[in-house]
Amino acid sequence: MIKISVAIPVRNEANNIRRLIERLLSQTRPPDEIVITDGGSTDNTAEIITEFIDNGSPVRLIRAGEALPGRGRNLAASVATNDWIAFIDAGIEPAKDWLELLSSTVENDSTVDVVYGEVEPIIDSFFAECAAITYVQRADITRHGFIASSLMKRSVWKSVGGFPEDLRSAEDLLFMEQIERAGFNYIREPRAVVHWQLQRTFASTTKRFIVYARNNMRAGLWRRWQRPVFSRYLMLVALAAVILLVSPKLIWLPFGLWLLMLLARAIVAIRRNGARYPAGAGRNFKRLVIVIPLLATLDAAAFIGSIQWLFVDWFRGQRKPAVEARNGA
Numbered sequence: 047m048i049k050i051s052v053a054i055p056v057r058n059e060a061n062n063i064r065r066l067i068e069r070l071l072s073q074t075r076p077p078d079e080i081v082i083t084d085g086g087s088t089d090n091t092a093e094i095i096t097e098f099i100d101n102g103s104p105v106r107l108i109r110a111g112e113a114l115p116g117r118g119r120n121l122a123a124s125v126a127t128n129d130w131i132a133f134i135d136a137g138i139e140p141a142k143d144w145l146e147l148l149s150s151t152v153e154n155d156s157t158v159d160v161v162y163g164e165v166e167p168i169i170d171s172f173f174a175e176c177a178a179i180t181y182v183q184r185a186d187i188t189r190h191g192f193i194a195s196s197l198m199k200r201s202v203w204k205s206v207g208g209f210p211e212d213l214r215s216a217e218d219l220l221f222m223e224q225i226e227r228a229g230f231n232y233i234r235e236p237r238a239v240v241h242w243q244l245q246r247t248f249a250s251t252t253k254r255f256i257v258y259a260r261n262n263m264r265a266g267l268w269r270r271w272q273r274p275v276f277s278r279y280l281m282l283v284a285l286a287a288v289i290l291l292v293s294p295k296l297i298w299l300p301f302g303l304w305l306l307m308l309l310a311r312a313i314v315a316i317r318r319n320g321a322r323y324p325a326g327a328g329r330n331f332k333r334l335v336i337v338i339p340l341l342a343t344l345d346a347a348a349f350i351g352s353i354q355w356l357f358v359d360w361f362r363g364q365r366k367p368a369v370e371a372r373n374g375a
Contacts, residue, residue, distance in 0.1 A: 048149055050197065051126035052077040052134060055118025056095075057085040059136035064094050066136055071103060075146035077132065079104045081122040085113030116209035116217035123203050131203060135194040139168070139241040147238035148197040159230040160198040162191020163238030169323075176336035177244045177251065179319045180312075181344060191232070193218035195240040202230050215258050216265035252343050259351025264359055268352070275348045278307065305338075312337040 052070055056063055070080055084092050098105045108121050123131050132145060151161045167178040206224035210217045245251040262268055286300040312334050
């Protein structure tokens, strides 16, 4: 059997880390070690981890100070003592046979360098159900896997230079793209499932996706998400401008078209997930009431996060060389 180290980045995960460690230790194929990087927690996350260490569990703790997820994973992988590394995140719950299914996949095929498992949203409320329908993509339509449900050779992580360390999100996408470009053999094991807790409110969803949008811009991945959003709204703005010139009384028309656009996207999302989340006409109508404003929320977050990137990251980056040049002179 291969020996596996599980790498976990954490920050202020006191509500989740105990359950995650317990679920890892009770796997049908337990990990040989669990390496956790604490990226500057201000709650008692580190103390909870230390309890497991003091009880003799195969857990190691790295206190990294301020560290984003990419740096947390890199530090954990760099000190791991085994040739295979499984990545998972706090706030995610692995199924009992998660690691066994991942490991058996590579043990049965020596040509495999990376195996990605599946992620399933935790549906514990009607809002979570609608959120899953709105923005959780099925495995069969995603280009890559899910980094927080993966197992790979340590040499793969090292060969591609690890994760970018300056991003709050999207670092996993860049990392997986590097693996693909490097020509490593990666496959999927859909039976190896982890469960992901979605955001529970419109406010927390907005906050999270603003972070996603800003870092998506920083990672240069805006074409995959923001560009379609920008294109749709640019067309609406252009239409509104034409209508305002021709007949100001019809200025309500772009607003109506915007609502129709959201309605059409919501219907497509519900139909696309019909087999996964079956429901009758009545429940689907109720879903529309949540999915439509959720789509509007994601669109707004895309704009806000992109504007933050423009003024905080890009503009500051443009000014920095000029300031350095003046100081150097």
